[in-house]
Amino acid sequence: xxxxxxxxxxxxxxxxxxxxxxxxxxxxxxxxxxxxxxxxxxxxxxxxxxxxxxxxxxxxxxxxxxxxxxxxxxxxxxxxxxxxxxxxxxxxxxxxxxxxxxxxxxxxxxxxxxxxxxxxxxxxxxxxxxxxxxxxxxxxxxxxxxxxxxxxxxxxxxxxxxxxxxxxxxxxxxxxxxxxxxxxxxxxxxxxxxxxxxxxxxxxxxxxxxxxxxxxxxxxxxxxxxxxxxxxxxxxxxxxxxxxxxxxxxxxxxxxxxxxxxxxxxxxxxxxxxxxxxxxxxxxxxxxxxxxxxxxxxxxxxxxxxxxxxxxxxxxxxxxxxxxxxxxxxxxxxxxxxxxxxxxxxxxxxxxxxxxxxxxxxxxxxxxxxxxxxxxxxxxxxxxxxxxxxxxxxxxxxxxxxxxxxxxxxxxxxxxxxxxxxxxxxxxxxxxxxxxxxxxxxxxx
Ligand SMILES: Nc1ncnc2c1ncn2[C@@H]1O[C@H](COP(=O)(O)OP(=O)(O)OP(=O)(O)O)[C@@H](O)[C@H]1O
Ligand SMILES: [Mg+2]
Numbered sequence: 001x002x003x004x005x006x007x008x009x010x011x012x013x014x015x016x017x018x019x020x021x022x023x024x025x026x027x028x029x030x031x032x033x034x035x036x037x038x039x040x041x042x043x044x045x046x047x048x049x050x051x052x053x054x055x056x057x058x059x060x061x062x063x064x065x066x067x068x069x070x071x072x073x074x075x076x077x078x079x080x081x082x083x084x085x086x087x088x089x090x091x092x093x094x095x096x097x098x099x100x101x102x103x104x105x106x107x108x109x110x111x112x113x114x115x116x117x118x119x120x121x122x123x124x125x126x127x128x129x130x131x132x133x134x135x136x137x138x139x140x141x142x143x144x145x146x147x148x149x150x151x152x153x154x155x156x157x158x159x160x161x162x163x164x165x166x167x168x169x170x171x172x173x174x175x176x177x178x179x180x181x182x183x184x185x186x187x188x189x190x191x192x193x194x195x196x197x198x199x200x201x202x203x204x205x206x207x208x209x210x211x212x213x214x215x216x217x218x219x220x221x222x223x224x225x226x227x228x229x230x231x232x233x234x235x236x237x238x239x240x241x242x243x244x245x246x247x248x249x250x251x252x253x254x255x256x257x258x259x260x261x262x263x264x265x266x267x268x269x270x271x272x273x274x275x276x277x278x279x280x281x282x283x284x285x286x287x288x289x290x291x292x293x294x295x296x297x298x299x300x301x302x303x304x305x306x307x308x309x310x311x312x313x314x315x316x317x318x319x320x321x322x323x324x325x326x327x328x329x330x331x332x333x334x335x336x337x338x339x340x341x342x343x344x345x346x347x348x349x350x351x352x353x354x355x356x357x358x359x360x361x362x363x364x365x366x367x368x369x370x371x372x373x374x375x376x377x378x379x380x381x382x383x384x385x386x387x388x389x390x391x392x393x394x395x396x397x398x399x400x401x402x403x404x405x406x407x408x409x410x411x412x413x414x415x416x417x418x419x420x421x422x423x424x425x426x427x428x429x430x431x432x433x434x435x436x437x438x439x440x441x442x443x444x445x
Contacts, residue, residue: 005047005073005074006041006044006045006046006047006048007043007044008044008073009041009044009048009053009066009069009070009073010041010042010043010044010048011042011044012066012069013041013042013048013053013056013066014042016056016060016062016065016066017042017056017060019113019114020060020061020117022059022060024038024039024042027056027059027060030059031052031055031056031059032055033052033055048070050067050070050071053066053067053069053070054066054067061117061121062120062124063120063121063123063124063125064124065120065124065155065156068156068158068159069155069158071158072157072158102162102163103163103164103165103189103190104163104164105163105164105165105166105167105189105219106150106153106154106157106164106166106217106219107150107166108150109150109151109153109154110147110150110151112271112274112275113147113151114263114267114270114271114274115263115264115266115267115270115271116144116148116151116263116267119137119148119152119258119260120148120151120152120155122258123135123148123152123156123242123258124152124156126240126256127156127159127160127238127240128237128238129215129237129238130237130238131237132233132234132235132236132237132238132239132240132241133239133240133241133256134233134240134241134243134252134254134255134256135240135241135242135243135255135256135257135258136223136243136244136245136248136249136252136255136256136257136258137149137242137243137244137245137258137259137260138244138245138246138247138248138249138257138258138259138260138396139246139259139260139261139396140246140298140346140396140397140409140412141246141300141339141342141343141346141396142298142299142300142301142339142342143260143261143262143298143299143300143396144260144263144299144300145221145244145245145246145260146221146222146244147299148244148260149219149221149242149244150219152242153166153217153219153242156217156240157217159215159217159240160215160216160217160239160240161215162211162214162215162216163216163217164216164217164218164219165186165189165216165217165218165219166218166219166221167182167185167186167219167220167221167232168221168222169182169220169221169222169223169224169228169229170222170223170224170345171222172341172342173345174344174345174348174349176224176228177228178200178228179200179204179228179229179230179231179232180199180200180203180231182220182232183200183203183204183207183231183232184196184203186207186218186232187203187206187207187210190207190210190211191210200231201231203231204231204232207232207234208234208235208236211234211235211236211239212235212236213236214236214238214239215236215238215239216234216236216239217239217240217241217242218232218234218239218240218241218242219241219242219244220232220241220242220243220244221244222244222245222246223243223244223245223247223249224245224247224349225247225249225251226249226250226251226252227251229241229243229249229252230251230252243255246346246395246396247394247395247396248393248394248396250394261399262296262297262298262299262409263292263297263298263299263302264297265289265292265293265297267297268292268295268297268299268302269281269285269288269289269292271292271299271302271303271306272288272291272292272302272305272306273288275303275306275307275309275310276288276306276309276310276317277310280309280313280317281317284316284317284318286318287316287317287318287321288317290318290321290325291305291306291309291317291320291321291324294321294324294325294331295331295411296409296410296411298409298411300338300339300342301331301339301411304331304334304335304338304339305320305324305331305334307335308320308334308335328414328417329414329417329418331411331414332411332414332415332418339411339415340415340418343397343411343412343415346395346396346397347397347415347419349395350391350392350395350397351388351391353384353387353388353391354388354391354392354395356378356388357374357378357385357388357389357392358392358397358398358416358419359416359419359420359423360377360378360420361374361377361378361389361392361398361406361408361416362397362398362408362412362413362415362416362417363413363416363417363420364377367407368401368405368406368407369405369406369407369408370404370405370406371385371386371389371404371405371406372404374386374388374389374406386404389406392406393406397412398412
């Protein structure tokens with residue numbers, strides 16, 4: 001196998017192994033390959049065999065990704081690397097005429113992606129050659145839906161030889177794209193310069209026609225409803241659609257539902273460590289644990305806090321955690337108010353009744369709330385209160401660990417408190433589900 005292919009595979013094997021905290025010695029013991037051989041495979045000095053890739057897949061829980069990657073590298077890259085005609089051309093686009101019919105629209109994967117092994121395994125089981133697969137990843141703002149979808153999409157590329165389409169169905173400010181706009185972009189990528197049909201139905205039909213007989217991955221990021229997604233679904237067996245949404249898209253009845261929760265403490269600590277740097281996190285392991293706890297294990301919050309520390313190299317990690325403990329709203333001010341900016345469209349999309357329930361219920365003390373307690377606090381009948389609570393669950397503003405029981409993420413509680421404060425200051429209209437004004441929160445610590 002070409003040296004470059006060996007190096008690419010070796011690099012990916014090492015990244016997966018270290019990501020999972022497995023030493024070379026442990027990998028050697030688990031796979032029964034010698035440590036020296038594995039080390040040479042990782043540096044690219046030796047070629048990996050499919051058997052070695054499969055063994056490493058098993059022990060690292062990679063769900064066949066390494067083996068698929070090795071096969072992909074051999075099929076796609078090796079012939080080009082070994083062909084003198086392609087010698088001067090960059091890998092990946094070697095000598096091919098630009099083929100706009102094979103889109104590759106995935107954005108860059110997070111280089112420091114951590115954990116999520118169970119979700120990745122679940123996704124690995126999805127591709128099926130004889131049917132279209134739709135998977136809806138749901139979860140609260142900032143929980144890592146897009147990061148997971150893009151990370152998995154990159155590692156599953158070998159399953160989709162006809163390429164990938166990616167569209168953001170709603171902007172961070174809540175602007176929503178109509179399905180016909182998304183189809184226009186997809187059709188443009190598949191058939192550049194061809195005329196665009198006028199109606200949504202015609203565009204959707206042409207999209208399905210163009211994907212017929214192809215195995216393509218379609219990532220629909222930040223969907224707001226099942227209705228928005230439905231016209232964007234291909235019908236060709238072998239295609240896979242990954243949808244991310246803060247909403248539970250229960251209307252997509254045939255979809256595999258993958259609800260995504262926050263990170264585990266170990267994963268969140270690893271994420272903080274990659275951003276802050278090992279020199280500091282190894283000095284203060286307890287402070288890292290406290291830091292990620294203050295962030296409620298929410299990846300977006302962990303990244304914000306860790307980025308703040310990375311930008312302040314002289315600070316102790318514990319000095320930030322202390323301030324976070326003292327000031328429950330400090331995290332909401334970090335990164336120019338990235339957290340409230342992420343939460344706001346979800347709150348604003350609620351019915352008046354659910355928005356009112358959110359402001360009043362979310363800040364209540366205690367880990368769990370029952371529907372009956374909520375009804376009492378809200379002064380509403382049981383059924384009415386439960387309908388509001390379920391709307392909050394569908395919008396990922398509440399979780400329901402069991403029927404009739406609810407809990408709220410600590411950062412959403414803090415956000416709800418700020419809404420109430422602003423309501424009391426007259427900055428939020430009580431009767432409207434929309435905020436009247438969104439004054440910039442002070443960014444300074
Ligand atoms: N597993 C992970 N490893 C490393 N970083 C992660 C991981 N998950 C999420 N992040 C980081 O956390 C932040 C939020 O993640 P992401 O944007 O994927 O969340 P989201 O659920 O898609 O949020 P939204 O609902 O706002 O679209 C990003 O900065 C991302 O890089
Ligand atoms: Mg996202």
